[in-house]
Amino acid sequence: xxSGVLKRGELVVPGDKVAVIEEFEPKYGFYEDLGVVRASIxxxxxxxxxxxxxxxxxxxxxxxIPRPGDDVYCIAYEVSDKIAFAHIIKxxxxxxxFQPPFTGVIHIxxxxxxxxxxxxxxxxxxxxxxxxxxxxxxxxxxxxxSGPEFGVILARCPYCGLLLEKKDQNLVCxxxxxxxQRKISKYYGNFKxx
Amino acid sequence: xxxxxVIPELTKRRIRELASQRRRxxxxxxxEFRTVFIERGIIPQADGSALVHIGxxxxxxxxKIDLGQPYPDMPNAGVLAxxxxxxxxxxxxxxxxxxxxxxVEVARIVDRAIREGRMIDLEELVITPGREVxxxxxxxxxxxxxxxxxxxxxxASVAALLDATMRKAIVSEGRARLIDERSPLPIRHYPLTxxxxxxxxxxxxxxxxxxxxxxxxxxxxxxxxxxxxxxxQHSIGMLRYSELYQAINISREAVSRLRKELCKVFPNxx
Amino acid sequence: xxxxxxxxxxxxxxxxxxxxxxxxxxxADGSAYVEQGGTKVLVAVYGPREVHPRHLGLPESxxxxxxxxxxxxxxxxxxxxxxxRREIELSKVIKEALASTIMLDLYPRxxxxxxxxxxxxxxxxxxxxxxxxxxALAHAGIPMIDLxxxxxxxxxxxxxxxxxxxEEDEECEADMPVALMPSLERVTLIQLNGRLTPDEFLExxxxxxxxxxxxGELQKATLRSYYEKIKEEVLYEx
Numbered sequence: 001x002x003s004g005v006l007k008r009g010e011l012v013v014p015g016d017k018v019a020v021i022e023e024f025e026p027k028y029g030f031y032e033d034l035g036v037v038r039a040s041i042x043x044x045x046x047x048x049x050x051x052x053x054x055x056x057x058x059x060x061x062x063x064x065i066p067r068p069g070d071d072v073y074c075i076a077y078e079v080s081d082k083i084a085f086a087h088i089i090k091x092x093x094x095x096x097x098f099q100p101p102f103t104g105v106i107h108i109x110x111x112x113x114x115x116x117x118x119x120x121x122x123x124x125x126x127x128x129x130x131x132x133x134x135x136x137x138x139x140x141x142x143x144x145x146s147g148p149e150f151g152v153i154l155a156r157c158p159y160c161g162l163l164l165e166k167k168d169q170n171l172v173c174x175x176x177x178x179x180x181q182r183k184i185s186k187y188y189g190n191f192k193x194x
Numbered sequence: 195x196x197x198x199x200v201i202p203e204l205t206k207r208r209i210r211e212l213a214s215q216r217r218r219x220x221x222x223x224x225x226e227f228r229t230v231f232i233e234r235g236i237i238p239q240a241d242g243s244a245l246v247h248i249g250x251x252x253x254x255x256x257x258k259i260d261l262g263q264p265y266p267d268m269p270n271a272g273v274l275a276x277x278x279x280x281x282x283x284x285x286x287x288x289x290x291x292x293x294x295x296x297x298v299e300v301a302r303i304v305d306r307a308i309r310e311g312r313m314i315d316l317e318e319l320v321i322t323p324g325r326e327v328x329x330x331x332x333x334x335x336x337x338x339x340x341x342x343x344x345x346x347x348x349x350a351s352v353a354a355l356l357d358a359t360m361r362k363a364i365v366s367e368g369r370a371r372l373i374d375e376r377s378p379l380p381i382r383h384y385p386l387t388x389x390x391x392x393x394x395x396x397x398x399x400x401x402x403x404x405x406x407x408x409x410x411x412x413x414x415x416x417x418x419x420x421x422x423x424x425x426x427q428h429s430i431g432m433l434r435y436s437e438l439y440q441a442i443n444i445s446r447e448a449v450s451r452l453r454k455e456l457c458k459v460f461p462n463x464x
Numbered sequence: 465x466x467x468x469x470x471x472x473x474x475x476x477x478x479x480x481x482x483x484x485x486x487x488x489x490x491x492a493d494g495s496a497y498v499e500q501g502g503t504k505v506l507v508a509v510y511g512p513r514e515v516h517p518r519h520l521g522l523p524e525s526x527x528x529x530x531x532x533x534x535x536x537x538x539x540x541x542x543x544x545x546x547x548x549r550r551e552i553e554l555s556k557v558i559k560e561a562l563a564s565t566i567m568l569d570l571y572p573r574x575x576x577x578x579x580x581x582x583x584x585x586x587x588x589x590x591x592x593x594x595x596x597x598x599x600a601l602a603h604a605g606i607p608m609i610d611l612x613x614x615x616x617x618x619x620x621x622x623x624x625x626x627x628x629x630x631e632e633d634e635e636c637e638a639d640m641p642v643a644l645m646p647s648l649e650r651v652t653l654i655q656l657n658g659r660l661t662p663d664e665f666l667e668x669x670x671x672x673x674x675x676x677x678x679x680g681e682l683q684k685a686t687l688r689s690y691y692e693k694i695k696e697e698v699l700y701e702x
């Protein structure tokens with residue numbers, strides 16, 4: 001966050017007073033009450049002596065919710081021409097698995113480069129996706145799968161249910177010999193959730 | 195089941211603004227109850243009954259008294275069963291069906307005010323210890339909800355109990371039988387409550403519905419006729435210590451004014 | 465003044481021994497266990513997570529749901545597992561006591577679910593439940609303006625006493641559970657069952673404040689020792 005002189009403080013718990021508002025402005029993990037800056041989560045405060053702000057950079061809890069900017073692992077559960085809905089299972093790089101999953105939407109207007117008439121041409125029901133959260137407008141997670149790393153990372157054959165294999169820019173079923181079209185992530189097949 | 199009434203944000207803002215000037219949207223004083231109306235004996239079929247209005251909020255309470263068994267752990271006490279129903283006809287947000295947490299909370303508050311306020315001497319209701327006692331059913335219906343249902347339900351229940359008479363029990367061959375000779379209930383104390391809301395830093399008594407939905411905190415405090423505190427329920431929000439003390443003082447005065455209204459109908463009630 | 469003794473030999477202002485632990489459950493987002501004398505309470509927090517059914521969600525803030533429940537084996541006689549009116553009411557007041565500290569506007573359209581399970585009941589279960597739930601919320605990393613510490617006070621044999629046992633609770637003239645924010649000094653729950661004069665009320669409330677502050681210090685110490693041991697700082701968040 002800051003690049004000035006940073007000072008790390010002792011562990012704080014919610015309610016702990018760390019400063020008065022004239023000294024430091026509260027950022028993530030802190031708030032002001034009657035001129036006093038107090039902690040709202042457990043963590044080690046970082047005081048930015050130049051910007052006069054105090055914040056917690058790393059939380060001590062594994063708990064989290066998806067936020068804009070996060071890359072997420074999700075599964076499409078409803079696909080129509082203009083919009084697809086996906087269950088957000090996990091944020092890449094964080095341990096928490098969302099149970100129940102959060103709901104995300106992919107709108108066709110976010111797929112300009114793919115030049116498709118319907119989302120159905122590139123994402124199908126049950127596909128596992130690697131996507132990025134672009135916003136939380138109207139309290140809905142808006143996802144995009146534009147970019148080489150994003151897109152389908154796992155899909156099944158519509159007939160036999162076997163995992164499809166990537167061949168060139170298509171997906172094929174080795175048993176049924178059919179070819180499926182998708183917007184494929186470059187991680188297809190060897191994607192590891194971290 | 196959605197049970198929130200949507201109050202226009204503009205109304206809420208107006209209420210907050212007025213509260214900061216220590217005024218109210220219906221021009222009442224901060225510690226003033228709305229017009230209180232009490233009518234006793236409206237249901238002759240019941241052993242006791244009362245209709246209560248606090249402004250537009252209306253509640254009806256009916257008492258039925260029967261014979262029954264005491265609780266095994268209290269063989270020397272009569273049984274008091276208090277029930278409150280938030281009737282679907284009282285508000286667009288009430289639905290038929292089992293009581294939700296709001297209804298349960300109000301019922302428990304009314305129960306505690308009467309029971310812990312020692313309104314009725316339950317030991318006087320024993321006919322044969324451990325075997326047969328009077329069972330008093332207090333059923334209170336909220337029929338029109340315009341805020342402050344707790345005080346309305348407590349007032350209606352208390353008034354109905356004051357109105358109630360019980361039939362004399364005669365024991366023959368070890369079994370009790372009720373005859374048509376009536377006497378009042380063994381009333382010992384007269385609990386009443388006042389509900390206070392905090393809007394911003396202002397405390398108000400007897401909130402109307404819009405004030406209740408705007409309020410950041412709500413507390414109900416009950417007093418008996420000797421000004422002892424006999425019930426507290428802090429339902430929502432937070433209060434500073436000083437606000438709590440203030441709430442106790444304000445509610446004590448509000449209850450004593452409410453008691454004057456009750457005394458107009460029941461001269462002994464304080 | 466002398467020779468006033470309680471059934472278990474405590475002084476009027478003496479609390480029972482208290483044990484607190486956080487992070488006692490694996491699957492929950494936050495968890496805590498509190499023992500206060502014979503009362504044992506286990507709390508799990510799940511969330512913020514998506515609300516189901518979805519129409520229950522609020523566009524401007526998270527909702528809090530709470531279930532206070534007593535295990536059938538928690539009491540002398542078996543208690544039916546079906547929620548009683550008392551449990552429904554306590555679920556509501558515990559929820560309200562905690563909700564006013566949580567920064568709900570940070571998580572619109574989500575729910576925070578709190579499960580308070582009383583494993584053994586010996587007086588003060590709702591207070592131990594609130595104390596534990598507040599620890600579990602802090603363990604779940606949910607931003608809140610303060611912890612909540614709770615303790616019951618009451619009047620027994622004419623004296624104001626703190627932290628009533630189940631037996632004292634049955635015999636007492638008045639019982640008053642209090643929950644408050646130890647740092648911000650604000651009350652989030654107060655209930656009174658029984659009768660107190662205004663002066664007795666003040667004495668009882670001041671005793672409750674003292675007890676809650678002490679419990680608040682224990683809560684903070686519990687969180688500190690837990691996290692100082694863990695040392696892993698897992699997530700980057702903004």
